[in-house]
Amino acid sequence: MDRFLETFFNPVVMAQYTPDIIAGIWVTLTIAAAVIVAGIAAGLALACLRSYGIRALNFLIICYADIFRALPPLVVILILYFGFPSIGIQLSGPMVLFIVLAATLAAFAEEIFWAGFSSVEKGQWEAGIATGLGFTRTLAYVALPQAVRLALPPLVNRVLAITKMTALGSAIGVSEILSSATTAQSFSGSATPLTMSVVAYLVIFLPMVVIARWLESRTAWKKR
Amino acid sequence: MANRPMLEIVSLEKRFGPNTILKKIDLKVAEGELVFVIGPSGSGKSTMLRCCNRLEEPTSGDIIVDGRNIMAGTRRDLDRMRLQIGMVFQGFHLYPHMSVLKNVTLAQRKALKRSKAEADARAIDMLEQVGMAHKADAYPGELSGGQQQRVAIARSLALDPKVMLFDEPTSALDPELVGSVLKVMKDLKSKGMTMVVVSHEMGFARETADRVVFMDGGVVVEQGTPDEIFGAPKAERTRTFLSRVSG
Amino acid sequence: MDIFIDQFFNIDIMRKSLPLLFKGLWMTLQLCSAVILLGLIGGLFVALGNMSERRWLRWISIAYTDLFRALPPLVLLIFIYAGLPFAGINISPFAAVVIAFLLNNSSYYAEVYRAGLISVAKGQWEAAQSTGLSPVQTLIHVVLPQAVRNVLPDLLSNTVEVVKLTSLASVISLSELLYNAGMARSVTYNASPLVLAALFYLVLLWPLVRLVSHFQRRLAA
Ligand SMILES: Nc1ncnc2c1ncn2[C@@H]1O[C@H](COP(=O)(O)OP(=O)(O)OP(=O)(O)O)[C@@H](O)[C@H]1O
Ligand SMILES: [Mg+2]
Numbered sequence: 070m071d072r073f074l075e076t077f078f079n080p081v082v083m084a085q086y087t088p089d090i091i092a093g094i095w096v097t098l099t100i101a102a103a104v105i106v107a108g109i110a111a112g113l114a115l116a117c118l119r120s121y122g123i124r125a126l127n128f129l130i131i132c133y134a135d136i137f138r139a140l141p142p143l144v145v146i147l148i149l150y151f152g153f154p155s156i157g158i159q160l161s162g163p164m165v166l167f168i169v170l171a172a173t174l175a176a177f178a179e180e181i182f183w184a185g186f187s188s189v190e191k192g193q194w195e196a197g198i199a200t201g202l203g204f205t206r207t208l209a210y211v212a213l214p215q216a217v218r219l220a221l222p223p224l225v226n227r228v229l230a231i232t233k234m235t236a237l238g239s240a241i242g243v244s245e246i247l248s249s250a251t252t253a254q255s256f257s258g259s260a261t262p263l264t265m266s267v268v269a270y271l272v273i274f275l276p277m278v279v280i281a282r283w284l285e286s287r288t289a290w291k292k293r
Numbered sequence: 294m295a296n297r298p299m300l301e302i303v304s305l306e307k308r309f310g311p312n313t314i315l316k317k318i319d320l321k322v323a324e325g326e327l328v329f330v331i332g333p334s335g336s337g338k339s340t341m342l343r344c345c346n347r348l349e350e351p352t353s354g355d356i357i358v359d360g361r362n363i364m365a366g367t368r369r370d371l372d373r374m375r376l377q378i379g380m381v382f383q384g385f386h387l388y389p390h391m392s393v394l395k396n397v398t399l400a401q402r403k404a405l406k407r408s409k410a411e412a413d414a415r416a417i418d419m420l421e422q423v424g425m426a427h428k429a430d431a432y433p434g435e436l437s438g439g440q441q442q443r444v445a446i447a448r449s450l451a452l453d454p455k456v457m458l459f460d461e462p463t464s465a466l467d468p469e470l471v472g473s474v475l476k477v478m479k480d481l482k483s484k485g486m487t488m489v490v491v492s493h494e495m496g497f498a499r500e501t502a503d504r505v506v507f508m509d510g511g512v513v514v515e516q517g518t519p520d521e522i523f524g525a526p527k528a529e530r531t532r533t534f535l536s537r538v539s540g
Numbered sequence: 541m542d543i544f545i546d547q548f549f550n551i552d553i554m555r556k557s558l559p560l561l562f563k564g565l566w567m568t569l570q571l572c573s574a575v576i577l578l579g580l581i582g583g584l585f586v587a588l589g590n591m592s593e594r595r596w597l598r599w600i601s602i603a604y605t606d607l608f609r610a611l612p613p614l615v616l617l618i619f620i621y622a623g624l625p626f627a628g629i630n631i632s633p634f635a636a637v638v639i640a641f642l643l644n645n646s647s648y649y650a651e652v653y654r655a656g657l658i659s660v661a662k663g664q665w666e667a668a669q670s671t672g673l674s675p676v677q678t679l680i681h682v683v684l685p686q687a688v689r690n691v692l693p694d695l696l697s698n699t700v701e702v703v704k705l706t707s708l709a710s711v712i713s714l715s716e717l718l719y720n721a722g723m724a725r726s727v728t729y730n731a732s733p734l735v736l737a738a739l740f741y742l743v744l745l746w747p748l749v750r751l752v753s754h755f756q757r758r759l760a761a
Contacts, residue, residue, distance in 0.1 A: 076626040135753075139700070139745035141707035144718055144738045148548075152731025155547045184756060230701075233612035240711055247615055251622070260626035263619050267611065274610035282606070348666050369674070376672035386667035390685045399681055400671035445667075452671060 082261040086253040090265050093249035097273070100167055100245065101232040107171040108231065109224070112178020116216075119179070120186050120208060130179065137176030143237050145169045150241045162243040170231055177227045184223075185216030225281045233274060246270065298357075299324045299487040300345065300456045305354035307340055307511075314340050316511040318354070322456070327488045329498040329519070332508035333534055338491045341508070342458045345489075346378045347371060359455050376404055379449030379457040383464050385441040387433035387448070393420070394429040397448045405452060412451075419447040423477045439470030443477055450481075457481065459490040493538065499523060507531045550732040557724035557733040564720030565740055571634070571706045571716060575641045576699055582642060583649025588679075590654050601650070608647040614708050616640040621712045633714040637706070645702055652694045656687030693755035700748050704741070717741070 119130050137145075149165045160168070189212045197207030239248035250266035300322040307315040314337045322328050330338050343349040345356055347363065356363045363374040387396050397416035401407045407415070420426040423443040433441055442462055449457060459478070463471040475497050482488060482501055492498070498505055498519050505522040507515045507530075515528045526532045589601035608616070617640040624631060631639070660683050668678040688695065710719035717737050724733035 073627060077623070135746055135749050136742065139704075139742050139749045140738055141704035141718070141741055143707045143710070144721075144734065144741060147718070147722060147725075148731055148734045148738065151725060152548060152734060155729070155731070156544050180753065187757070229609070234614075236612040236614040237708075239614070239618075247612070247618065251618060254622065260623045263623045266615060267619055270612060270615055271607070271610055274612075275606065278606045278610045343666075346670055348670060372669075372672050372674045374672075375670055378670070380667075380670035382663060382667060384661075384663050386661070386663035388664065388667075388682050388686075390689065400668070400673055403677045403681060404672035404674075448671065 076260045077264045079259050079261040082253075082257045082259045083265060086249075086257065086262050086265065089249045089253055090246060090262070090269055093244060093246035093266075094269055094273070096163070096238075096243065097235050097245040100163060100170075100235050100238070100243070103167050104170040104174060104232060104235070105228055107167070108174025109178050109228070111171065111175035113182055115175065115179040116182035116186060117208060117213075119183055120212070121204070134176040134179045137173050138180065140173075142169050142173050142231075142234055143240065145172075146237060146241060162238060162241045165241060166235065166238045166243050170234055170237075173234075174228065174231045177231070178224060181220045181223050181227065182216055185218075185220040186212055188219055189215045222281070222285045225277075225284055229274065229277050229281055232277075233270075236270075297324045298322065299326075299359055300489065301355070301357040302341070302345065303355040303357065305341065305344055305356070306352045307337070307344055307349065308352045314511050315344070315351075318511075318513060320506065320513065322487055322489060324487055325485045326503045327482050327490065327501055328504050328506055329502035330489065330491045330506045330508060331493070331495075331498075331534070331538075332514075336508045337511045338508055339460050342380070342460050342489065342491060345456075345458055346375050346380055348380075372404065376400070376452050377455045379446075379452065379454035381442070381446055381449060381457065381459045381462045383461040385433075385438070385445045385465070387441055387445055389433050392430050392432055393425065393436075393444050396433070396444060397451050400448070401451055415451050416447070419451045420444070422450070422480070423447045424473070437470060438466045439473045442466065442474050446474075446477055446481075456487045456489065459488065459492065461491055461493070463492065463494060495523065495538070507534065509534070546730075548731050548735050550730055553724075553728050553730050553732045554736045557721070557728070557736065560720045560724055561717060561733065561736060561740065564715060564717035564737075567714070567716040568703075568706050568718075571637060571641075571709060571714075572703050574638050575645060575706065576702050578638070578642050579645035579649050579702065580695075582646035584653055586646055586650035587653035587657060590650060591657060605647040605650050608643045609651075611644070613641060613644045613705055614711060616644060617708060617712060633709070633712050636712065637709040637714055641702065641705055644705070645698070648698050648701070649695070652691050652698055653687065655694070656691035657683065659690045660686045693752050696748060696755065697752045700745055700752065703745060707741075 115130050115134070119127050146165055146169045149160060149169060150162065153160055193211055193215065194207055197211040198204065202210065235245055236247045238245045239251060242248065246266050246269050250262040253262035254260065298321045302318055302320040305315055305318040306313065318341060320328070330341070332338050340349055344351045347356070351364065354364075358374060358377055361374070363371065366374070388399070391399065394413065394416055397419060398409075398412040401412035401415060402409065417426055417429065420429055423446055425440060425443050425447060428436060428440065428444075433444070436444065446462075462478070463474050466474065471494070475494060478488070478490070478497070479501055490502070502519050504516060505519050506513055507522060507526075507528070509530050515522065515526065515531050522531065523535065526535060586601045586604060589597045590605070592598055617636060620631070620640050621633065621636040664682055664686065665678060668682040669675070673681070706716060707718040709716050710722060713719060715723075717740060721733040721737035725731055
């Protein structure tokens with residue numbers, strides 16, 4: 070037991086590497102926030118565009134959403150990070166991570182918002198247009214609020230899943246929590262930094278999981 | 294009428310939290326007898342029926358089916374005892390993912406361990422009895438409410454139960470479909486099935502019931518033949534209830 | 541444009557890396573079958589624990605699902621692969637991947653099952669038990685088929701996520717599809733093998749993604 074504590078909860082190692090881990094937390098949070106904002110905004114914009122029903126445009130949107138829902142983000146990250154420099158585009162690690170995760174979130178968010186729009190009754194659209202709001206304002210004031218409410222629980226779940234993928238940054242040298250921890254682990258020769266990263270992720274994400282659960286149970290209850 | 298009791302409810306008590314829903318109920322149902330239970334909403338009729346096969350766990354008391362106490366024994370004994378107690382629900386509860394035939398054969402195969410041939414034959418027999426054999430391959434979603442309820446009755450009957458419990462079997466049906474289900478129940482009675490029926494079909498009770506039981510507030514207030522209860526109720530509460538339901 | 545095609549869609553390099561990628565694909569498929577199969581079974585048990593009448597079982601399974609949904613799968617994988625040897629437990633990369641993703645995915649599958657089980661009306665349990673079926677028989681023959689049908693899109697979309705997840709195994713040098721593509725890239729200094737791997741994933745997963753959308757639309761209607 071002592072040995073176990075010594076390896077996984079070594080206080081000396083903990084004290085030494087806490088600043089590194091905290092710096093990693095900061096990086097993780099910054100990238101996560103940027104991904105969430107950009108991904109949701111782009112997804113919402115795409116879903117709104119799609120509701121105008123322009124055929125060629127919709128085809129492109131659907132293809133985009135399908136491809137980014139089907140591709141593992143790590144593949145895209147590696148292509149951007151290792152492939153783009155050879156055609157003259159240099160992107161930093163954090164930038165690649167941001168672009169790929171935001172694009173992935175946008176694809177999922179588009180599908181989720183679109184499902185929300187589709188479930189708004191036709192009568193709601195007709196009522197809005199009949200009262201002279203026009204399509205765009207009916208979209209904004211009538212359909213959107215209803216769609217967002219429906220979209221919220223699955224969206225929170227997806228945001229959670231994708232912000233957790235910031236850990237993929239460790240594969241391309243972004244110094245977020247996980248890569249700070251693995252670096253510290255190899256320097257210190259102790260598993261303690263790994264434990265610290267687990268704790269850090271739990272502190273960040275456990276509250277989000279609990280919120281997601283609460284949101285889900287609330288809407289499930291209302292449906293009954 | 295044979296006097297052997299087929300179902301005995303002995304000082305049955307049921308509490309939900311602080312509320313006592315059933316207060317020391319005693320009721321004996323003889324072999325081949327049809328007992329008709331009436332009472333205002335919330336008086337505990339459903340709870341009493343559901344306690345009889347322990348879908349609801351009694352707080353205390355005994356339920357004795359053909360001389361055997363279903364409150365004693367293991368979980369497996371309970372499953373075996375439930376085979377002997379058929380139950381028909383207001384909402385039918387047919388399995389939507391199975392054909393009518395599979396609905397009727399499932400418990401025969403899995404609980405009674407009958408062979409497929411035997412279960413199928415028995416199912417067709419029972420479906421014929423309720424006039425549904427022609428729909429054996431249909432799915433519940435394709436049937437009317439009255440047809441679904443008749444299949445549900447066949448599903449119970451196929452297990453050769455000693456008692457059949459009906460909890461408002463026709464309340465969810467359109468008026469024109471009620472008759473078909475009541476007819477099946479009448480046939481059953483004439484074949485000697487022991488039955489407990491909770492229902493608002495007073496006409497059916499007058500014609501078919503051996504005994505009418507009036508429940509209110511978790512107790513049996515009064516019981517007697519249909520003529521006694523409908524013609525000359527003794528208790529004040531019974532009179533008020535009957536005047537209200539007959540309008 | 542030429543340099544773009546040369547760097548990303550170089551047919552020659554793609555053809556040469558094809559055997560290596562197929563080898564990787566085989567490993568990816570093995571990983572997927574292990575994680576999906578075990579996840580589907582494990583998730584069911586966690587979901588049943590979650591709905592149990594015993595309070596301690598409920599608490600354990602809720603803690604389990606929340607814990608493993610909060611941790612990024614890659615963190616779990618690294619912790620198991622790089623951390624456990626410190627405790628004197630050495631495991632193969634394959635086992636580490638299966639264990640890490642199983643913990644992660646059974647939690648997600650469990651949440652899906654739970655939603656499905658809740659969606660089956662209580663009357664179905666009661667009807668089945670009143671005909672003498674045991675609780676296990678009721679679950680298997682009556683409730684589970686309906687539950688699975690009700691949440692099929694979510695089960696499917698979770699399965700897509702598992703397949704995507706296996707690409708993380710490349711981080712601990714398990715030679716699956718992405719790792720082999722990365723190897724080919726570093727040997728050829730050309731991203732075409734990575735693009736080819738992406739195409740493999742697309743061929744594998746695009747139909748499933750379409751199917752998910754299709755189911756979702758049908759359920760919503
Ligand atoms: N699971 C439960 N938890 C708490 N209270 C319950 C539960 N089931 C029933 N009750 C209460 O028990 C009482 C009796 O209910 P029951 O369903 O047996 O009445 P009923 O006579 O069948 O009425 P109805 O004619 O409306 O069907 C009601 O007050 C009801 O609120
Ligand atoms: Mg009732």
